[in-house]
Structures are given as structure tokens and as C-alpha cells.
Amino acid sequence: MRAMKAMVTLAEIEAAQRRIAGYAIRTPLQPSPVLSRHVSAPVYLKLESRQTTGSFKLRGATNAILALDQEARSRGLVTASTGNHGRAVAHAAKALGARVTICLSALVPRNKVEAIRNLGADVRIVGRSQDDAMDEVERLVRAEGMCFVPPFDDADIIAGQGTLGLEVIHDLPQATMVLVPLSGGGLAAGVAAAIKGRCPTVKVIGLSMERGAAMAASLVAGAPIEVQEVETLADSLGGGIGLGNRHTFSMCKELLDDVILLSETEIAAGIRHAATIEGEVIEGAGAVGIAALLAGKIRPGGPTVVIVSGGNIDPAAHRQIVETTEVGVMP
Ligand SMILES: *Cc1c(COP(=O)(O)O)cnc(C)c1O
Numbered sequence: 001m002r003a004m005k006a007m008v009t010l011a012e013i014e015a016a017q018r019r020i021a022g023y024a025i026r027t028p029l030q031p032s033p034v035l036s037r038h039v040s041a042p043v044y045l046k047l048e049s050r051q052t053t054g055s056f057k058l059r060g061a062t063n064a065i066l067a068l069d070q071e072a073r074s075r076g077l078v079t080a081s082t083g084n085h086g087r088a089v090a091h092a093a094k095a096l097g098a099r100v101t102i103c104l105s106a107l108v109p110r111n112k113v114e115a116i117r118n119l120g121a122d123v124r125i126v127g128r129s130q131d132d133a134m135d136e137v138e139r140l141v142r143a144e145g146m147c148f149v150p151p152f153d154d155a156d157i158i159a160g161q162g163t164l165g166l167e168v169i170h171d172l173p174q175a176t177m178v179l180v181p182l183s184g185g186g187l188a189a190g191v192a193a194a195i196k197g198r199c200p201t202v203k204v205i206g207l208s209m210e211r212g213a214a215m216a217a218s219l220v221a222g223a224p225i226e227v228q229e230v231e232t233l234a235d236s237l238g239g240g241i242g243l244g245n246r247h248t249f250s251m252c253k254e255l256l257d258d259v260i261l262l263s264e265t266e267i268a269a270g271i272r273h274a275a276t277i278e279g280e281v282i283e284g285a286g287a288v289g290i291a292a293l294l295a296g297k298i299r300p301g302g303p304t305v306v307i308v309s310g311g312n313i314d315p316a317a318h319r320q321i322v323e324t325t326e327v328g329v330m331p
Pocket of ligand 1: 237
């Protein structure tokens with residue numbers, strides 16, 4: 001039944017908000033005086049980098065697992081992410097007492113493997129690519145009847161991510177623009193549905209890196225397409241949207257007012273600005289909104305919210321970016 005309906009509704013997002021209360025925290029909306037002066041409009045940062053597990057992914061993962069009935073949950077959960085989704089699923093499963101298996105390829109760094117293992121997940125190292133890890137997920141679903149928790153293209157995941165949009169529009173009802181990082185589109189679809197459900201005139205802009213942005217390329221092409229994945233500072237924005245995409249492509253097509261692409265230099269400037277001016281450690285994917293404002297690629301006409309989606313960055317990489325002498329904008 002559910003597969004027939006592409007769009008996630010405001011009512012489903014409101015239900016998700018009630019469901020995940022107590023599991024995910026309500027993150028702060030912090031004014032940025034320096035960015036406000038830079039763009040001559042009030043700018044606020046929605047700090048999901050301070051969310052439990054370091055990204056918004058906990059919202060969708062928790063909502064999706066809570067939506068499963070006890071029988072499905074008791075069969076055990078499984079997913080194959082190397083990053084924030086895997087950590088969120090491992091955390092939510094632990095909080096809800098569900099057995100969870102996270103499949104990782106041998107290329108995943110040891111510190112990430114340990115972080116997921118420390119949450120009590122059964123970690124399986126299989127093959128040397130994300131595709132190999134996904135093959136193992138499919139095998140576990142078939143052979144052991146485990147329940148797959150998808151990363152973005154799922155109504156409960158989208159509704160969970162959308163709860164962040166409800167918080168934004170509650171805290172800043174006068175907002176005229178919201179900037180949202182865009183990869184598979186679970187975050188952008190959920191946030192746009194929440195914001196436009198409450199305030200239809202607010203502009204919602206998606207932000208990706210210049211190279212290897214699958215949703216951006218698919219929106220231009222008019223249908224889901226594959227793009228080559230390349231290394232980027234915004235590592236959490238990599239990966240495809242699925243050629244059989246059911247929800248996020250049509251929702252992004254319908255609800256996003258524009259998509260803006262950022263260069264690696266611009267993303268680095270966003271990370272650096274967050275650290276030196278705002279006092280926030282954020283990862284590349286979380287920095288694209290700040291980067292777009294610093295680069296003058298977006299000119300807000302009124303109060304603007306930048307969604308800072310995550311903070312999980314390797315400390316050594318962060319130090320190197322911040323210590324580079326080039327500066328974004330001075331106070
Ligand atoms: C997953 C992720 C995104 C992108 O979310 P999608 O729902 O895949 O578009 C953005 N930022 C961070 C930090 C993420 O972990």
C-alpha cells in the first residue's frame with residue numbers, strides 16, 4: 001500500500017515527531033551575527049551536528065525502527081552504511097533493545113568500525129566496496145529474515161528527518177529561506193515537506209558538492225541516473241539515489257526551489273568558518289549551506305536557516321582544513 005504513495009505528508013512528520021520524542025534531542029537554532037552581516041539578512045544555524053550520534057540520521061533511523069512491529073524488530077535489523085546512518089541505526093537499535101547487524105566493507109577505517117561495535121552492533125566485514133556490503137545485507141534478509149533499515153528512500157526515514165523542519169519553523173516562523181544539504185534526498189524531502197506543509201511560501205534550497213552529486217544530476221535529467229562517485233570533503237553526500245527510487249526523487253523534484261553546487265574550496269571555507277567564527281566542529285556535508293552564503297551563491301531576501309547536518313569529521317582532517325591560512329569571512 002505504502003509503496004504506491006510517493007509523497008510523505010505533514011501529518012506523517014507530526015506523527016514521527018511524537019514517536020521519536022525522548023530518543024533524539026531538539027537541537028538549537030543559533031543566530032550567526034557574522035553570516036547575517038555578510039548577506040545583509042538574519043542567518044540562523046540549525047545545529048544537527050550536536051544531535052546524538054553527531055547527525056540528523058538518528059531521527060529517521062529511530063522513527064523507522066519504532067514503526068516496525070515487535071515481530072519484525074525481533075527478527076533483527078540490518079543495514080550497510082559506513083557513516084552516519086550506520087551509527088544512527090546502531091544507536092537506535094540499542095536504545096530500543098533490538099538486535100542489529102551493520103555490514104561494512106574492509107575499506108571502512110578501523111575507528112568507524114570500533115565506534116559502531118562499541119554501540120553493541122554485530123559488525124560484519126565483507127568485501128571491499130559498499131556494493132559488497134549491500135550484497136551481504138540482501139543475503140541476511142533472504143537467509144535469516146532480518147529487517148533492512150534503508151538509508152533515505154523510505155517514508156518512515158523521510159518523516160523522521162522531517163521532524164527537524166518542524167523544529168525550524170516552530171522556532172523561526174518568519175523564515176523565508178531554508179538551506180538543506182542534499183544527497184539521497186531523505187533529509188531534503190522531509191524538511192521541505194514539513195516546512196512547506198506549515199508555510200508554503202518558504203523557499204527550500206538543496207545543496208550538494210560540484211562533483212558526483214547524483215540527485216542534482218537526476219533532477220536535471222528528469223529521472224534517476226547514476227553518476228560516478230568521486231572523493232569529496234562532503235563525504236556524507238556521496239553515493240547514488242537508486243535507479244528504482246520511490247520517494248525522494250519525486251519529492252525533491254516537487255518541493256525544492258533550487259539546487260546549488262559547491263566546490264571543494266568553498267566547502268573547506270565553510271568548515272573553517274564554522275570552527276573559527278561559530279565555534280562549531282562540523283563535517284563537509286554539514287558545511288555546504290554556510291559555504292553557499294560565504295561564496296555569494298545564494299542571496300537571501302529575509303530570515304534564512306542553514307541546516308548544519310552533521311559533525312562527524314576525522315579530527316586530523318579537520319585540523320588541517322582549519323589551519324589553512326585562507327579565511328572565509330572575518331568578524
Ligand atoms: C546522510 C547525510 C546527508 C544527506 O542526507 P540525504 O538524506 O542522503 O540527502 C547530509 N549530511 C550529513 C551529515 C549526512 O550524514
